[in-house]
Amino acid sequence: MTLSPIAIALKRLPHGEGLPLPAYATPGAAGMDVVAAESLTLAPGARAAVATGFAIAIPPGYEVQVRPRSGLALKHGITCLNTPGTIDEDYRGEVKVILANLGQEPFAVVRGERIAQLVPAPVQRATLTEVETLDDTQRGTGGFGSTGQ
Ligand SMILES: O=c1ccn([C@H]2C[C@H](O)[C@@H](COP(=O)(O)OP(=O)(O)OP(=O)(O)O)O2)c(=O)[nH]1
Ligand SMILES: [Mg+2]
Numbered sequence: 078m079t080l081s082p083i084a085i086a087l088k089r090l091p092h093g094e095g096l097p098l099p100a101y102a103t104p105g106a107a108g109m110d111v112v113a114a115e116s117l118t119l120a121p122g123a124r125a126a127v128a129t130g131f132a133i134a135i136p137p138g139y140e141v142q143v144r145p146r147s148g149l150a151l152k153h154g155i156t157c158l159n160t161p162g163t164i165d166e167d168y169r170g171e172v173k174v175i176l177a178n179l180g181q182e183p184f185a186v187v188r189g190e191r192i193a194q195l196v197p198a199p200v201q202r203a204t205l206t207e208v209e210t211l212d213d214t215q216r217g218t219g220g221f222g223s224t225g226q
Contacts (some may be wrong), residue, residue, distance in 0.1 A: 083197055085141070090114075090171055093130020096188070099195050108144060108194025111174065116188045119178035124158050126173040127186055135166040135197070142196045143174055145167040149192070154180025157193055166200070 094116050099109035114130030135141055140209060143162030147157040158177035174193040178184045186192060216223070 083136055083139055083174060085136070085197065085224050088132045088134075090130050090132060092128060097132070099129075106194075108196045110146070110191040110194050111143075111172070112189050113174070113186050113192045115186070116190060117186050119176060119184045119186060121178055121181055121183065124175060124177040125186075125190060126175050127185070129172045129174060132169055132171050133164065134169065135164065137166055138200055139166055139197050140164060140200050141172075142198055143172070144194050144196060146191065146194060153184050155183070155184055157194075161196075162193075164195075 089096075091097075096112055096114055099111040101109055111129050114128040117127070119125060133141065141164040143155040143157055143160070143164065145160055156177055156179060158175045162175060164172060165218060172195075176186065176192060
């Protein structure tokens with residue numbers, strides 16, 4: 078099954094001039110790769126909100142998730158600290174990628190290099206009803222390894 082793509086408006090910011098827009102690397106890619114709009118070095122253990130040089134308007138009922146790239150994670154220990162990052166449909170500021178260096182070496186983020194990927198997703202909202210008691214279940218309050226290894 079192939080879902081129809083959703084339309085996302087993108088505004089390029091001045092410091093994003095000349096950069097490739099987020100794009101799918103292959104016809105079947107789930108995420109659009111996004112490039113850094115600035116260069117910086119992440120020391121081991123450091124983190125930074127890396128500029129992308131664009132802002133977006135997501136249609137109502139959707140979010141965009143900011144996810145790490147597995148190659149950067151495996152080779153260099155670079156991940157998105159808040160993965161999956163959440164871009165709200167009502168956010169109009171610059172999309173930023175919160176990169177963290179969990180590796181042992183400094184990592185150079187280079188303007189124009191792909192640092193993360195964007196995946197749109199439908200949003201299921203909820204209402205909350207406060208109650209005195211919850212229904213019984215087999216699990217009950219067990220969690221965090223209660224069923225064994
Ligand atoms: O990886 C991310 C995560 C968030 N954002 C932007 C878009 C998002 O809509 C906004 C708020 O994100 P979130 O709700 O995760 O952060 P918060 O700490 O709750 O901030 P706020 O109080 O602004 O909601 O920040 C990014 O650009 N990149
Ligand atoms: Mg928030």
